[in-house]
Every structure is written in structure tokens, then in C-alpha cells.
Amino acid sequence: xxxxxxxxFGKVKQRLKDRTKKVVETKEMLSKQAVKSREILSKQAVKSxxMLSKQAxxxxxxxxxxxxxxxxxxxxxxxIGFGTFCFLLGARPQDIRYVYCLFYLxxxxxxxxxxxxxxxxxxxxxxxxxxxxxxxxxxxFYPENEKLFMVxxxxxxxxxxxxxxxxxxxxxxxxxxxxxxxxxxxxPGLVFFTIRWWDPAFFEAMHPEGTVRRASWPYVEDRSxxxxxxxxxxxxxxxxxxxxxxxxxxxxxxxRLLRDPEVMTSYRELxxxxxxxxxxxxxxxxxxxxxxxxFMYILLQAVFTVATMxxxxxxxLSYELHCIFQILKVSASVWNGxxxxxxxMPRQAVMKEKKKSGMQPIQPQEAQxxxxxxxxxxxxxxxxxxxxxxxxxxx
Numbered sequence: 001x002x003x004x005x006x007x008x009f010g011k012v013k014q015r016l017k018d019r020t021k022k023v024v025e026t027k028e029m030l031s032k033q034a035v036k037s038r039e040i041l042s043k044q045a046v047k048s049x050x051m052l053s054k055q056a057x058x059x060x061x062x063x064x065x066x067x068x069x070x071x072x073x074x075x076x077x078x079x080i081g082f083g084t085f086c087f088l089l090g091a092r093p094q095d096i097r098y099v100y101c102l103f104y105l106x107x108x109x110x111x112x113x114x115x116x117x118x119x120x121x122x123x124x125x126x127x128x129x130x131x132x133x134x135x136x137x138x139x140x141f142y143p144e145n146e147k148l149f150m151v152x153x154x155x156x157x158x159x160x161x162x163x164x165x166x167x168x169x170x171x172x173x174x175x176x177x178x179x180x181x182x183x184x185x186x187x188p189g190l191v192f193f194t195i196r197w198w199d200p201a202f203f204e205a206m207h208p209e210g211t212v213r214r215a216s217w218p219y220v221e222d223r224s225x226x227x228x229x230x231x232x233x234x235x236x237x238x239x240x241x242x243x244x245x246x247x248x249x250x251x252x253x254x255x256r257l258l259r260d261p262e263v264m265t266s267y268r269e270l271x272x273x274x275x276x277x278x279x280x281x282x283x284x285x286x287x288x289x290x291x292x293x294x295f296m297y298i299l300l301q302a303v304f305t306v307a308t309m310x311x312x313x314x315x316x317l318s319y320e321l322h323c324i325f326q327i328l329k330v331s332a333s334v335w336n337g338x339x340x341x342x343x344x345m346p347r348q349a350v351m352k353e354k355k356k357s358g359m360q361p362i363q364p365q366e367a368q369x370x371x372x373x374x375x376x377x378x379x380x381x382x383x384x385x386x387x388x389x390x391x392x393x394x395x
Contacts, residue, residue: 025169028259042301071174078173093194094201097139102188104136107180122257125248128163128184130241131155134234135188146206146341153316154234156188157325159391164329166304171330171337178340182333193326197319223313230312242298 057168089096108129115121135152142148163169164185172178195202204369249265257263285296 017362021245021304046138047073054120058327059247063090074176074179075174078176078179083175089190089194093198096194097191101136101139103183103187104132107183108132111177111180119263121262122249122253122263125245126266127241127245128160128237131160132184132188132236138234139191143202144206146203149195149206150226150316151234151237152188153192154230154312157237157315157322158234158312159238160185161189161325161329162304162308162311163333168336169333170340171333172340173337184335186329190326193322196316197322198277203373226313226316230316234309235306242301 038201061389085096085099088099108124112121112124116125131152134148135156138145138152164182169182169185170178171182257268284300285293288296315325
């Protein structure tokens with residue numbers, strides 16, 4: 001009896017060993033298959049990436065070959081589009097907000113695709129896109145939220161608007177990139193101008209008849225309320241962006257940026273161009289030594305942001321001042337565009353011709369100062385964009 005029990009136990013033990021062996025073999029087989037699948041997928045991904053890269057290079061090459069024609073088409077479409085916008089601004093100012101929404105939803109995704117190819121996609125983390133996204137959300141989903149309206153007003157007529165002037169954004173109709181960069185900073189302020197002064201129905205919707213806070217147009221709260229929602233709260237929202245930007249670019253993606261020097265951020269580009277030009281920003285950022293340049297950039301941007309947001313309070317209260325500010329922004333962009341067309345583009349054309357002919361372009365010594373003053377306008381434009389940022393500029 002004991003022998004039969006022993007045989008039975010041995011058979012069970014053998015079966016367990018066989019099953020364990022089969023499980024191990026199955027795991028090894030599945031592991032090998034998984035490795036092969038990963039290798040195949042990796043190879044396919046590499047091939048796809050190479051194919052897309054070649055296609056992108058071919059498109060870029062063809063675009064370069066037909067650059068003059070493309071520039072003419074872009075100029076034509078840009079002028080007609082801007083003229084149509086100006087007509088709508090006078091004829092139907094209440095519809096300008098929808099034009100802005102359409103512009104943002106079309107051109108910002110297209111810009112991400114283009115910047116991703118150029119390795120400039122970290123620019124889309126800059127403050128101008130952060131502010132524009134909040135503004136878009138307010139217009140589409142919370143148009144009756146007065147406090148959110150005032151916060152986004154401070155963004156639009158504060159850092160974004162002054163970046164057009166301080167950082168020399170250029171209205172060049174033949175350049176899609178420059179045109180989009182100007183509109184990203186110009187349109188929000190124009191939309192707020194039309195709502196603030198030409199569209200009383202928008203503000204009346206925030207305070208329907210019968211409510212305690214119903215007021216005549218234009219609705220204005222007491223000064224402490226204005227300073228709270230046009231200065232203190234927007235400054236806190238800006239600080240949140242600054243912290244998030246620093247964590248993403250300088251902590252989470254720091255190693256990625258170190259591995260690939262071609263990937264650009266606003267801080268990296270601004271530092272490179274400012275150092276090359278040896279301009280005011282580079283000298284100011286080095287007051288505490290090279291090791292503290294990031295801190296100085298943060299400090300300089302903080303001063304810029306505080307000053308420009310403080311100015312939104314008198315702009316919000318005065319129609320005349322707000323009108324003058326709109327004219328100033330547009331005039332500065334047009335003037336800078338003229339400077340770019342007459343001074344920068346001819347020099348670029350000469351350098352391209354020299355490059356094609358195999359000659360090394362030589363810049364005369366007397367041209368160095370003018371080249372230096374223009375370096376910050378040559379980057380992929382956007383501004384709080386080239387606003388200096390402590391390790392976190394804004395493009």
C-alpha cells in the first residue's frame with residue numbers, strides 16, 4: 001500500500017515538474033517573442049522616423065527652391081487677411097472674439113507641428129501660450145465670469161502687449177512665423193478693447209438686471225477690487241506658470257536638453273543671441289557673475305511683469321489711454337516690420353547668395369553693431385516672448 005502511495009506521489013511530483021518546465025519554456029518563448037516584437041517595432045519606428053525626416057527635408061528643400069513665390073503668396077494672403085480683420089474691427093467689433101478663437105485653434109496647432117520639426121517646440125510652453133489658452137477658455141466657456149475676464153485682461157494688456165514693443169516683434173506679411181508671433185500678442189488686447197468699450201452687452205451679461213451689483217456701462221468696481229483682480233491675482237497666476245515652466249524645462253526635461261543642443265528654449269536662444277550681441281540684457285544678467293545669470297533673468301522678468309501688469313489698471317479705466325495703447329502696439333509692430341524688410345532681409349539675401357556660390361559670407365566691421373541690435377528679432381518670434389525669464393523666458 002505504501003509503495004502505491006509512493007508511486008502516486010512520485011507521479012504527481014513528476015507532473016508538477018513537467019508543468020513547471022512547460023511554464024518556464026512558455027515564459028522564455030513569450031519573452032523571446034516580446035523581444036523580437038520590440039526589435040521589429042523599434043526598427044519600424046526608426047524607418048518611419050527616417051522616412052518622415054526625409055519627407056520633411058524634401059518639403060523644406062522644395063520650399064527653399066520656391067521661396068520667392070511662397071513669400072509672395074504669404075504676403076498677398078497676409079495683407080488681404082489683415083485688411084479683412086481691420087474691416088471687421090470697424091463693422092462688427094462684437095465678432096472679433098470669434099476671429100481670434102478661429103485664429104488660435106488653427107495656427108497654434110500648426111505652429112506646434114512646425115516647431116516640433118525645427119526642435120523649437122519648447123517655445124510653446126512660454127507665457128504667451130499659457131495666457132492665450134486661459135483667454136480662449138474664458139471666451140468659450142466662462143464669458144460671464146468677470147474675475148477671470150479681468151485676470152486675462154491683465155495678461156493681454158500687460159506682459160503680452162508690452163513684449164511687442166520691448167522685444168521688437170515685426171509685422172512682416174511675407175513671413176508666416178513673424179505674422180503669427182505678432183498676432184499671438186496683439187489680438188488678445190484688441191479683443192479686450194472691443195469688449196471693454198464697444199460691447200456693453202458682454203459686461204451686462206455678467207450683471208443681469210435685478211442683481212445687487214447691477215451697474216451702468218462701463219461697469220467699474222472700486223479701486224481695491226481692480227488692483228486685486230488686475231494685478232495681485234494675475235501676478236499669482238503668472239508665478240504658477242513660472243514654477244511649472246522651471247520644473248518642466250530645468251528639472252524634468254533637463255537631461256533631454258543637455259543631450260541635444262539643437263533643441264531650443266527661449267532661455268537658451270536668448271542667452272546665445274544676447275551673448276553674441278553683447279547687448280544690454282547680457283550685461284545686466286551678468287551683474288552677479290556667470291553662475292547667477294539664471295537668477296538675474298528671473299529677477300529681470302519679475303520686474304518686467306510687475307511693471308506691465310501694474311499699468312493695466314489705468315488702461316482698464318481710461319478709454320483714451322486704451323486707444324493710444326492700441327495705436328502704439330500696432331505702430332511699433334509695423335515700424336519693426338519695415339526695419340526688418342529694409343535692413344535685415346537684404347543682408348539675408350546677400351548671405352544666401354554667397355552661401356550658394358560657395359563663398360564664406362563676411363560681415364563688414366561697421367555692420368556689426370546693427371547686426372547685434374537685430375539678433376533678438378531673428379529668432380522664432382513670440383514674446384513674453386523674448387521676455388527674459390529666469391531660466392524660463394517666453395517665446
